[in-house]
Amino acid sequence: MQKNTYLGLGLVIAVLWVLPFVLPNSYYMDLAIRMSINAIIVIGLNLLIGFAGQISLGHAGFLGIGAYASAVLPTHFGFHPLLAMAAGAAATAVIASVVAKPIFKLKGNYLAMATLGLGIIINIALRNEAQWTGGPDGMAVPAFALFGFELNSDKQWYWVVAALLVISVWASLNLIDSPFGRALRALHGSEVASQVVGVNIVRYKVSIFVLSAVFASLMGSITAHYIGFVTPNFADFFHSIELVTMVVVGGMASVFGSIIGAVLLTALPQALATFEGWETVVFGSVLMLCMIFLPKGLVPTLAAKFGKGD
């Protein structure tokens, strides 16, 4: 890791450390928690989209699997929440790796369509299996308890999520700057060049797809426990789009950009609440302007401008 990345990681830790002491009320605390959760999902998704150059328009589906695993398994089968979370992640890993092999024979638009379809299928399954999932109405999620200690206050959740975010940032930065990460970036830069130096490109695409899906699944579980209720909207197509937008706005192939993208786009709908009905229009305009003037995303553009890369 270079000096700048250490600096960035330090900054993330410092901000997360100070935040709970300066946030005025529980509304902002809640917002900070949801920003951090999204940031972790987006970091995972950015490994796939920004670094490996692949696309997924179905990631909310994996988030849904995690969320519903944490809702259904403890409620109907008496699973411990931690075990349910692990089972959700395992199911996600299996589904993702089974579909990834045929999917990654595709490229560009076709890959986007295939992943989009996958997300929609998961969403429909969650909606229709009403006897387990509560159907479109959703279902309550039992509290998350570990060693007899129950996570219930915003403060507790904040520290858990903040710690997970720091770990995700650190691990992702490590990954990018490793033989595995270089192979990922190389297949993005030139598939044929990476192949002739020995990179098994299908294996790498599948691995990173599964890894980012598991990221989403785990955070789906966390979200479910935190909110205490799940609905099929977790796995909604528009949620997938929202996640991809966070990657793009924050900056492709930038871990810190992922955080910025997640923070901005989680805050934006809140800030737009006063526009009553015109939120979507403003939201769309912000995205369009971003695409036109900052096609590389916020963080890489600013970093290039001030001569500091991450």
Add this chain to the structure above:
Amino acid sequence: MSLLEVKDLSIHFGGVKAVQNVSFNIDAGIVYSVIGPNGAGKTTLFNLITGVYKPTSGEIRLDGEMIQGKSPNELAERGVARTFQNLQICMNMSALENVMVGAHLRLDRNLFKAALRWPSLRRRDNALREEAAELMKFVGLDQYIHARSDAMSYGVLKRLEIARALAMKPRVIFLDEPAAGLNPKETIEIDRLVRKLADSGITVVLVEHDMKMVMNLSDRILVLDYGKKLTEGTCAEVRTNPDVIAAYLGAHA
């Protein structure tokens, strides 16, 4: 036994017979050139041997092992390296990282160790960084060790590709027009570099249009025309072959 044996190799794209029944052997440690007019099938031949295309028919043996139809990454495992006529540099990575990717198969590619900053993996990676810098010096890119690849010129990137291929520690390296588009000074530098590669014991297979360079470097030459083998031999044999002269200068010359 030759290092590389190609027998009756053919590939058809629809009705186009890009390479037809081409056979030749390459001995270890030599510089072997493939020449021929544009569209003769030289790059296609490279793509066939390095696994980018699958042949329609024919055999390719590396050290006696049949390798036709194997994927490029499987061939990389067997010590086959190549560069590209149209550059294939990863512009999203630094120059040094491009070279480091070349060492992919020699490293610990474990995902979890990488994410956890495993000490042995880091040590190996740091050592590789030094090694990649040495390779860049070897190909004459001393001043580009800290450069971004998208800020480098064409001629320089050509040599970066060679450095990346060398990072594989290959047994045989296929250079597809390493001097194309270079100015005379750069061509001389490539000429010297290819000589250095050959002297270091790597078998070099070269596609090149610069005849001075080809005649200067090659131990043997294969001449292709319209996807077929026209002739094969030493520089002197090829130079005086009437078919070759006809192919290059026109049939009635």
